[in-house]
Amino acid sequence: MNGRSLHRQLLLWLLLPQIVLWLVAAFGAYRLASRHADELVDASLLQAARALARQIKPTASGIFVDLPRSAQDILSTDSADPDGRVIYTVSSPPGQLRLGDARLPPPPGTPALNEPVFFDTIVPEPMRVVSLDQHLGAAGAADSTLRVQVARLSASRELLARRMLLDTALPLSLLIVLMSMVVWAGIRKGLKPLAELQRQVEGRRADALDPVQLRAAPPEVGALAGAVNELLGQVQQNLATQRRFISDAAHQLRTPLAGLKSQAELALELATDPALRQRLQRVHESAVRGARLVSQLLVLARAEPEAVAAQGWAAVDCDHLVHEATADWVPRALAGGCDLGVDVVDAGLRVQGVALLLREALVNLIDNAVRYAGSGATITVRLRRVGDDLWLDVEDDGPGLAPELRERAFERFVRGASHGEGCGLGLAIVREIAERHGGSAQLLPAAPHGCIARLALPLQA
Structure with missing residues (x-):
């Protein structure tokens, strides 16, 4: 079951509050900027x-507005925002226009004298208006009340708020980005x-059960590594018990x-009854097969990783190994009607490994060739170098092996032919030994017919 990434979850839970706080701070900054x-x-x-x-003076005939044309132009334009137009009205008494724009509406309610009243209106654009009522002459005179109204487009106010918000939000955003990176x-x-x-866990082989090593790990990760090491130790102990049982049982x-x-x-030498001799012959064949099975189980136990490490590695002279093993099998090959020979293409090749196991692998390949190539077959043990690898081929010109069986033949207790006395462990042992030495084993077709059993091993540096 695939879960969400721990890295993403932590990043989400740490950045989400920051984003929420940023939004709240941005909204608060906007409200504060709007208010200011x-x-x-x-x-x-x-x-x-x-x-x-202050520019309006009372006279005997009315009022006098001392407002030059230049002052009117300055008043009609917002110096902070050229696009923010300002309009005004002067009325005395309130409601009777004396000067300015007649579109400005009166303030709501009944304003008090000398108390400014601020309100919003549309004329025809949204505008902010201040209305100020003052006395011009003696108190109580009908014509002594003066109303001055000045209005500015609301767009200029919103522009000012946005500028203040930008000046506040930009440093805050940079701070949030910096915090996110941290x-x-x-x-x-x-x-x-x-x-x-x-x-460390993914990069190791399936048979590598040594403890995981972590340097300067936090307690939580150290506890996890300790649990993994404890599990690996239990698996190693169980495998060791199983190997000891197989080895002891085989012995x-x-x-x-x-x-x-x-x-x-x-009994076969003393028996004269044909039926009895036939049964004794089957008993003898079963005993031979059982002895070979036990011997191969012992070799398989020695090919396990811990057993290989315990035997110690050394430089193996493959020239000598091939000649010695082939010479030992010449009598059996002749008895089976096969011609067994050696072809050393490159001499002086060495590999790092366990000589006993490599000999066992070669012997198993020769044994398979002698058993299944048939009488009259020619078997060649060939040694050569290909790149940085050593190829040890056992080639025969027998009937060969079906393509679908070439890979399955390396499985334990799988036999490539129904005849013969094999028990299906020879090629499994070969592949096990090859992999323990960092190499590989495979079966290939030979031309025009036959089979090539190849053992590929890395050469000694």
């Missing part, structure tokens, strides 16, 4: 309204021991099987 922008705009409008009110780097550094543990079976084989041979 409103305050600045309102203060600017009130200052303009009072400045305009969090990401911290998560990677914190999870590095887990990646190291994964690398215990060798003696009675050898005795059974000897007794069957003696």
